[in-house]
Amino acid sequence: MPEHLLESHRMSLTTRFGLVAGTTALAIAGTAFGGAESDNDALSQIAELKQELAELKQQDSQDWLTEQRASEIRGIVQDVLADADTRTSFQNSGAMAGWNKGFFLASPDGNFRLNVGGMLQTRFTLNNAKDGTPAKNLYGFDMGNTYLDFSGHVVDPSWQFHVRGYFSGVGMNGNGNGMNTLAFASVTKDFGDGWGVTAGQFRGPWLRETLVDDGYQLGMERSISNAYFTQGFDQGIQLNYESEAFRANAFIGDGVLQATNVAGPTGTQNSTWNSNNTKYALAGRFEYKISGDWAIFDDFTSFKDEEGGMMVGVAGVYETGGQNVGAASPFLNKSIYGLTGDFSWEMGGANLFASFTWLGNNIDNSNNPWGFNVQGGYFVTEDIEIFGRYDYIDYDIDAGGANADQTKYNGVTFGANYFMSANVKCTVEWGMNLKSFGSDNISYGFRADVLDNKDQWALRGQIQLMF
Known part of the structure; x- marks a missing residue:
């Protein structure tokens, strides 16, 4: 991934963390005024926000993994394609081989x-x-x-x-x-x-x-x-x-x-x-x-x-x-x-x-x-x-x-x-x-x-x- 896109990706992640943290703070503050009846609702919202945060981290980690291995994977793909070209070159050159009551x-x-x-x-x-x-x-x-x-x-x-x-x-x-x-x-x-x-x-x-x-x-x-x-x-x-x-x-x-x-x-x-x-x-x-x-x-x-x-x-x-x-x-x-x-x-x-x-x-x-x-x-x-x-x-x-x-x-x-x-x-x-x-x-x-x-x-x- 190009560096400027990578930097934008990192900033986007920071912004999302901030929004999540702010929302969490507001939710906690709201529970102080809502009384005992709203405790359960607040805890439920906090759990949902934690789950979303974990998913965002996992997605970001996978993106980083893909970037780290992108060059290696491209090399492997090129090697496989080259090997396939070698294996099919015999056919591409206009010849077939096999067995039909004998080798041919x-x-x-x-x-x-x-x-x-x-x-x-x-x-x-x-x-x-x-x-x-x-x-x-x-x-x-x-x-x-x-x-x-x-x-x-x-x-x-x-x-x-x-x-x-x-x-x-x-x-x-x-x-x-x-x-x-x-x-x-x-x-x-x-x-x-x-x-x-x-x-x-x-x-x-x-x-x-x-x-x-x-x-x-x-x-x-x-x-x-x-x-x-x-x-x-x-x-x-x-x-x-x-x-x-x-x-x-x-x-x-x-x-x-x-x-x-x-x-x-x-x-x-x-x-x-x-x-x-x-x-x-x-x-x-x-x-x-x-x-x-x-x-x-x-x-x-x-x-x-x-x-x-x-x-x-x-x-x-x-x-x-x-x-x-x-x-x-x-x-x-x-x-x-x-x-x-x-x-x-x-x-x-x-x-x-x-x-x-x-x-x-x-x-x-x-x-x-x-x-x-x-x-x-x-x-x-x-x-x-x-x-x-x-x-x-x-x-x-x-x-x-x-x-x-x-x-x-x-x-x-x-x-x-x-x-x-x-x-x-x-x-x-x-x-x-x-x-x-x-x-x-x-x-x-x-x-x-x-x-x-x-x-x-x-x-x-x-x-x-x-x-």
Whole structure:
């Protein structure tokens, strides 16, 4: 309060004290002439005047308190406002952040968005193999799939991107080293009306199990038959179309099939333009949705409260070997081709999936493998799902004697999933190969068998967290 107003306030208070005192004196004098009848009235007036005087003092004290702290309060208010400005500056600069099935950053107009996600899988495996080396029973922990994932759009929602890197833990042959390896690196342009184009490195349109992301499989891993025939992370360009009833993808690039399929292809993940083993590779996939919504086919699990649906799919692949395979390679100027078909049925508490795959080629003295997979799951409670799977592969290899059982894979898997939350899942599964393994399958809990031994089994447990 300014000094001249403060002084006026003090003088006003003194004047009021004087008036009160004078009035009190007159009241006391009046009582001397009023007699006994007026004593009570005088005492009542005195009490009222004392109360008024006390209220005036209290009001004055509060005014003084306000003045003494005015500067401090103004400072506090300024600090609070500054802090509020700091906290809202992120929004004022045109960005929002939060959680919507994953962490995100976005502009208020929706034209820019970054989604940040990832997954961790920790596993325990107990393996039993007859005459196994160094022991019949081996067990231990390892990391399954661990990755960081970035996706979103820029400029407007039609320009989409996807980047993902895996921290190598366990491969089919146990060659993980913990290093981060680029997997997805793609740009998609959505032209509207269901049409779009994707370019870069991504999973080509071949096997459905591979196209369903790692964290949404029925078991801990995809089926072994899928692992044998699968596509990789393929470099190329793809035309996409989706309608209410069907969707289709057509791919052309450097390669789709992997070295695990047949001799020749090596995959094109992170390869350079001059190092791939094919002249060209073509792949296409067509899916027809009999019922349900497309979104329910993003996984193999069907919760009790989910909508049901049914879908069929077919796909084909064709690629020809190029000069990089070497003049002595049987794949040079030869072709490999394949067909696959699959059926998916989600029933709101249960699911069923089946697939068949065949690969052929015109390479001299080469094999034409084929295989199939049938799997299903059922929720016994709201959070616990039991599942089973049967795999069969005929490698189409002529072998006899001790290696006869290694010409085929014949395996079963049984297990259960416990969904602790939408982002955390625990899985326990037991699998057995009724034939014999000729090589390691570490990520599935198996190793190469000795001679003609068979019936190798693995008991595994996993906790998976996605964010």
